[in-house]
Amino acid sequence: MASASLRALFSVDIQGDQLVVYQADQAEGIVTRTICTLDLRHQHSFYLSNDGVVCRDVQGFEFSLETHDSDETHELLAALSRALLRHGRRKTQRRLMGVFVLLVVLCLGAPWLGRALEWPVVMPAAQVITPSVTSPPKPDLAKRSAPAPIASEPRQSAADVAPDDGWTLPREVRATLPQKLHNAAERKLFTVDYSSGHARTLYVFSDPGCPNCQRLESSLNTLSDAFNVVVFPVPVIGKEKSIAAITPVLCLPPEQRKTAWDRLFDAAPEGVNLGKPQLKPASEGVEVKAAQPAGTCDVAEKALGINQTAYQAYRIPGTPWVISDDGRYVPQTLLRDPIRLKAFLDEQPARQVQEVSNAPQ
Incomplete structure (x- = not known):
């Protein structure tokens, strides 16, 4: 049985909406196996159950992440928690940065907008317009165009519809x-x-x-x-x-x-x-x-x-x-x-x- 110093470490990598859990050998520094890949848009949560880490998505589907003992189970849950916390902080920082950039743009553009509103508006000279009285046109039934046909929406074929069987x-x-x-x-x-x-x-x-x-x-x-x-x-x-x-x-x-x-x-x-x-x-x-x-x-x-x-x-x-x-x-x-x-x-x-x-x- 391998000693604790040679235990393979769990790593969690998040790129965009994809979360990848893999195990790397501490001594060799190489990835030994990939445990799972998850789409974060499904809002997964993780918890301990029967000495194992269980992943549950927003629809209620669950599966267990494989570990060999309770120590690995706690290490895996800790690695997932750290990665998700870092990911949440980065998303918050990006949102704050976006708000800051928007405020800077508004502040820099405010003086120019104020000057633009103060510019005099030159109105053209008034002109007297005499309306001409014209008789309403007679309807020409022969030249009246037929209404354009309503295009029917294409129906989605049964082959393109995902089966409703609870399998994602x-x-x-x-x-x-x-x-x-x-x-x-x-x-x-x-x-x-x-x-x-x-x-x-x-x-x-x-x-x-x-x-x-x-x-x-x-x-x-x-x-x-x-x-x-x-x-x-x-x-x-x-x-x-x-x-x-x-x-x-x-x-x-x-x-x-x-x-x-x-x-x-x-x-x-x-x-x-x-x-x-x-x-x-x-x-x-x-x-x-x-x-x-x-x-x-x-x-x-x-x-x-x-x-x-x-x-x-x-x-x-x-x-x-x-x-x-x-x-x-x-x-x-x-x-x-x-x-x-x-x-x-x-x-x-x-x-x-x-x-x-x-x-x-």
Whole structure:
């Protein structure tokens, strides 16, 4: 474990409306990772919750900023506070400078304006104007022009309207998301695969420490008979407990992860089996390698960290969050009805699905 003197420092940089949080190595003086990028126009606030820093925007969407221990959590919150205070002072100084410049301009221009008002105004000589009486023109109905047609306002196409699903990710980013999720799933490092070989795919961001994820699990298992179900585990709700539970699962070979993942959702007398993987008896006919401790599987730890970063970068508001292979959010009500789900997926033309899947990364 690294000593406190070698702890990576948190830095917060604000350029315009963009806030970037990254972690720099104190010894090397280089950036080791970027934690998140935020748009300050969403009026984010930060607070401590369960030994973690939670970011909340004006619309109520929340996500957690990843830290390794309570010391890093307090350092991150302190760095955010300092950066936001500096940014607020700079904005106040710019406003005061603008008011000062305006006052200077008014003060310098006041004497000139006073002299301009004192200049004599020379009126032209009065002229007698005899009005001529003319008869009103007769209306010429033949030459009367028709009223100009009223131009109709162009209607905004449905493709240009952002979906009203509570997901703030821009449409152009959503267009590239299915291909990115597909490529990540193909690497077999970040996912738990429920099924394969079907025509359509559902990508799921899920946390075993999330009560809604627990309730949805049986529906996902049912859907895996008709759709490819690919889960990206994230420790959003369970925090350290979820990290301890998920890491051993991702340590396993891809074909063994589903069995280990299912155990995290098996109800136990004391609650969810988070961080307590138990091997099934050999008599069940399932051979599962013993999961490694969370601290010994570096690849799984990094994969889980990348999943968490993607969760934040894609502005996912909560778990479980299901994305179809054409980039649309799938409501949970549809996941409990395979017929309605199929109709929902079929609403997107096959040609458009192909175009989205071929979008550049």
